[in-house]
Amino acid sequence: MADESKLQIAIIGAGIAGLGAAIALKHHPAIDVQIYEKAPELREIGASIALGPNGMRTLERLGVDNALDDEIAFRNKHWKTNEIISTDSHAGQVEYRHLTARFYRAHLQEALAKHVDPSKIHFSKAFESVTFDSAIQKLRITFTDGTTATADIILGADGIHSPVRTFFVPTSSTAWTGWVAFRSVFPYSHVAHIKDLPDEANHFWGPDRTFFISKLGRDLFTVVGSYQADPDAPDALYKDSTWNSDGDVNVLREFYKDWSPLVRQIVDAVPSTRIYPNAAAHPLETWVLGNGKATLAGDAAHAHGGAFAAGGSLALDDAWAFASAILHVFPPERDPKAHRRGNPQGPAHLREDAKAAHGPRDERRSPE
Ligand SMILES: Cc1cc2nc3c(=O)[nH]c(=O)nc-3n(C[C@H](O)[C@H](O)[C@H](O)COP(=O)(O)OP(=O)(O)OC[C@H]3O[C@@H](n4cnc5c(N)ncnc54)[C@H](O)[C@@H]3O)c2cc1C
Structure with missing residues (x-):
């Protein structure tokens, strides 16, 4: 109370x-x-x-x-x-x-x-x-x-x-920025067999997508695949997805099929993924x-x-x-x-004492 x-x-x-x-x-x-x-x-x-x-x-x-x-x-x-x-x-x-x-x-x-x-x-x-x-x-x-x-x-x-x-x-x-993250957290044991798996967090960059890996506490491992779509394209992938919804690991594998052998091995070991469409105001x-x-x-x-x-x-x-x-x-x-x-006088009206500034949305981001 x-x-x-x-x-x-x-x-x-x-x-x-x-x-x-x-x-x-x-x-x-x-x-x-x-x-x-x-x-x-x-x-x-x-x-x-x-x-x-x-x-x-x-x-x-x-x-x-x-x-x-x-x-x-x-x-x-x-x-x-x-x-x-x-x-x-x-x-x-x-x-x-x-x-x-x-x-x-x-x-x-x-x-x-x-x-x-x-x-x-x-x-x-x-x-x-x-x-x-x-x-x-x-x-x-x-x-x-x-x-x-x-x-x-x-x-x-x-x-x-x-x-x-x-x-x-x-x-x-807020509005969707066009950026979508596939986030996965799972026990490190899923990737422990991968030769040359970096011990430190790594961020791999491609022309329209990135790939991030890191160990986490309590023997967990995270993989974040990020993809930049055109938010105004009517058929943009994940345009209507909701935050933290079920993703498909096969789509993730398809996304990184041309990437380095190390990235592909990691993606192959990902047991499940969730979708996070990014928003900004x-x-x-x-x-x-x-x-x-x-x-x-x-x-x-x-x-x-x-x-x-x-x-x-x-x-x-x-x-x-x-x-x-x-x-x-x-x-x-x-x-x-x-x-x-x-301040004995309360506010006569509480709303609309601020406006959103009209600059461009900041679309720089990182999944880390
Ligand atoms: C469920 C969830 C998962 C996330 N996962 C990630 C992640 O994996 N990686 C990452 O980098 N960031 C993630 N974020 C965002 C990250 O937590 C924030 O960017 C950052 O920590 C800032 O924290 P915040 O407290 O401002 O907002 P948030 O962490 O988003 O917390 C906001 C809280 O407000 C509550 N809330 C929302 N609306 C109402 C309402 N009407 N009335 C009462 N309470 C309300 C929410 O349930 C939430 O608990 C996540 C946020 C949430 C809510």
């Missing part, structure tokens, strides 16, 4: 951004954080996800040391010289534990969830709308099941298609929404469709930035009700 004597923060979405923000604020004695998640539980969905040094450092700041552990974070151990075109490079000295790491997404989400009081996560609560209730001077959030919750501040951490973002900025809808003009009572984090804030495999790290950094801003205005020693005295 939300504690109304405290500053109430409602986080929409228990993904990486939402859990990160809840962890960053959990020790504040005068802040009550509740997370509302559409899914009925935190399930094992997704494939590999990469975190760069910025994301790894933020995990450490959050105290999520269990996610830095080699057991679930795979870091490249060494380089080979077999036609490598580029390698990860970092400005300055990077400690081993902060090196770019690849996770099975479910392991990362599970590691974060261990730091959140389970009673604060409310499942099967899909955000629908929010209004300002002037009688109680609070936001009233309505979920699709008809129930409501109150809050002083709402953080939309509800992913790339963010209903919170589209509530405040109705013009900010235009950037927003501002992240200050709902007259300062709402903001966004993670993919909801920058729906760039996986540019540079930065989504996971940005989600953590957004969570940290959100919490830092809150702690700056409401340091732990401050009277918890001071925020209401400071």
